[in-house]
Amino acid sequence: MGTAEKLRALEELWDNLLKQPDAIPTPGWHDDVLAEREAGVRQGEARFDDWRSVRKRLRDRFN
Structure with missing residues (x-):
């Protein structure tokens, strides 16, 4: 192939997997990561970038 x-x-x-997203198990550590990130947002420690900036940074890094 x-x-x-x-x-x-x-x-x-x-595409087939996306038709039944609830059938895909989520690992336990993923819930922990999400809780940490949510806490960072609540505490004002999280930083967000707009997609245009992220895309430029990635292009610059890999080109």
Whole structure:
């Protein structure tokens, strides 16, 4: 199976999984991470960037 075929298969699998998001188990550590981030927002410690800035930073980093 070539790379393009593998990517198409992955996309099909992903699309299929997205049809039933509740069937995908969430690992326990994920709840902990979300709680920490929520606490950071409540305490005013979280920092947010707009998508345009993030996209530029990523392009600069990987180009």
